[in-house]
Amino acid sequence: MKKQELQTPAILLDMDILERNIRTYQEACNRGGKSLWPMIKTHKSAELAKMQLDAGAEGFLCGTLDECEMLCRLGAKRIMYAYPTANPANIRRFIALEKQTELIIRLDSYEAAALLQAEAEKEGVTVPYTVIVDMGFHRFGILPGSLAVFVQKLSALKNLKFLGISTHPGQVYGAASRAEVEAAAKLERDTMKAAAAELAAAGFPPEIVSSGSTPTFLSAAEDDTINTLHPGNYTFFDAIQIALGSAMEKDCALRVFATIIAHPSADRFLCDAGSKCLGLDQGAHGSTSIKGYGRIVGHPELTLAGLSEEVGKILVSGTTDLKIGDTIEIIPNHSCSSANNTSFYTAVRGDEVVGAIPVDARENSIHREIG
Numbered sequence: 001m002k003k004q005e006l007q008t009p010a011i012l013l014d015m016d017i018l019e020r021n022i023r024t025y026q027e028a029c030n031r032g033g034k035s036l037w038p039m040i041k042t043h044k045s046a047e048l049a050k051m052q053l054d055a056g057a058e059g060f061l062c063g064t065l066d067e068c069e070m071l072c073r074l075g076a077k078r079i080m081y082a083y084p085t086a087n088p089a090n091i092r093r094f095i096a097l098e099k100q101t102e103l104i105i106r107l108d109s110y111e112a113a114a115l116l117q118a119e120a121e122k123e124g125v126t127v128p129y130t131v132i133v134d135m136g137f138h139r140f141g142i143l144p145g146s147l148a149v150f151v152q153k154l155s156a157l158k159n160l161k162f163l164g165i166s167t168h169p170g171q172v173y174g175a176a177s178r179a180e181v182e183a184a185a186k187l188e189r190d191t192m193k194a195a196a197a198e199l200a201a202a203g204f205p206p207e208i209v210s211s212g213s214t215p216t217f218l219s220a221a222e223d224d225t226i227n228t229l230h231p232g233n234y235t236f237f238d239a240i241q242i243a244l245g246s247a248m249e250k251d252c253a254l255r256v257f258a259t260i261i262a263h264p265s266a267d268r269f270l271c272d273a274g275s276k277c278l279g280l281d282q283g284a285h286g287s288t289s290i291k292g293y294g295r296i297v298g299h300p301e302l303t304l305a306g307l308s309e310e311v312g313k314i315l316v317s318g319t320t321d322l323k324i325g326d327t328i329e330i331i332p333n334h335s336c337s338s339a340n341n342t343s344f345y346t347a348v349r350g351d352e353v354v355g356a357i358p359v360d361a362r363e364n365s366i367h368r369e370i371g
């Protein structure tokens with residue numbers, strides 16, 4: 001079947017581009033002697049995680065417990081959950097998984113650690129953890145200078161085992177220039193170096209020094225201290241990564257395929273893909289370098305200026321040959337959001353449709369508690 005025969009909207013995944021992205025990032029890790037543990041919140045798919053494993057990934061980072069469970073079923077050996085747990089039902093679910101695989105948690109408070117310790121002790125398991133270091137993103141994290149005291153305090157919790165330190169340079173998504181991206185990458189390296197030194201000096205040398213973001217990946221892959229990398233978005237890339245200089249249009253594997261369904265005025269067209277396909281992201285943390293709600297491939301004269309749920313509003317500047325019935329491909333601003341909006345990817349190789357790939361660990365796609 002050809003792509004042009006598909007119904008729209010469809011979330012296309014170009015397998016040739018995807019395979020190249022997985023290979024390129026794996027090879028950079030291999031060259032730098034790093035362990036690649038991709039963040040899988042981007043794709044939430046067992047089939048894609050398996051491709052990453054086959055390419056050489058040694059572990060994974062997850063944003064949800066659904067993702068941890070999916071990887072556990074897949075037989076992945078080292079799984080890290082990116083955030084602390086504090087809700088009793090979540091803690092029980094985490095500990096139940098801990099009995100089946102090595103599941104590492106990230107912590108940044110004594111309170112969350114103590115809640116986890118209580119359940120771990122009750123169930124007779126040991127939970128390995130890394131400490132979240134705040135490298136200036138000011139989301140989670142302990143500031144360098146307070147890390148040794150924190151790890152010392154947690155060492156009283158006998159069912160927790162210190163493994164190392166982790167961070168995420170999320171502020172890079174607010175960068176307005178390549179120089180600002182590079183400054184964030186340098187801060188990531190410098191902060192983790194200081195954090196590792198502080199802990200080693202206090203008698204807690206970190207086995208894992210982990211960090212991850214797609215825009216800072218290449219810099220971290222060449223660093224002396226960071227040994228484990230967690231890029232996520234690199235599998236698909238998107239318009240935000242193009243704006244930050246981390247990717248080009250040819251690297252973007254995920255695209256929304258849509259049809260032009262109306263042309264109400266000379267400068268306005270409507271397509272059949274809206275926020276329920278594309279998401280409303282205009283930059284995760286406030287990027288101003290993004291124009292509109294996605295990039296329409298091959299049409300620099302078009303701006304996707306507005307989205308309602310199932311409809312996209314396209315404005316023309318200058319002239320265009322677009323007409324009702326034409327199909328377009330849109331590179332989403334944030335591909336992770338588009339991926340979370342579909343139950344399957346339509347896999348393509350160029351113009352050929354080659355299959356459907358389930359997105360099997362989507363947020364709230366499985367209910368497990370209500371009878």
Ligand SMILES: Cc1ncc(COP(=O)(O)O)c(C=O)c1O
Pocket residue numbers: 039061082167168211212213214215230231232233234
């Ligand atoms: C904690 C953490 N690590 C890694 C990543 C991956 O970053 P990116 O999507 O830039 O590759 C994210 C993304 O949000 C994250 O929250």
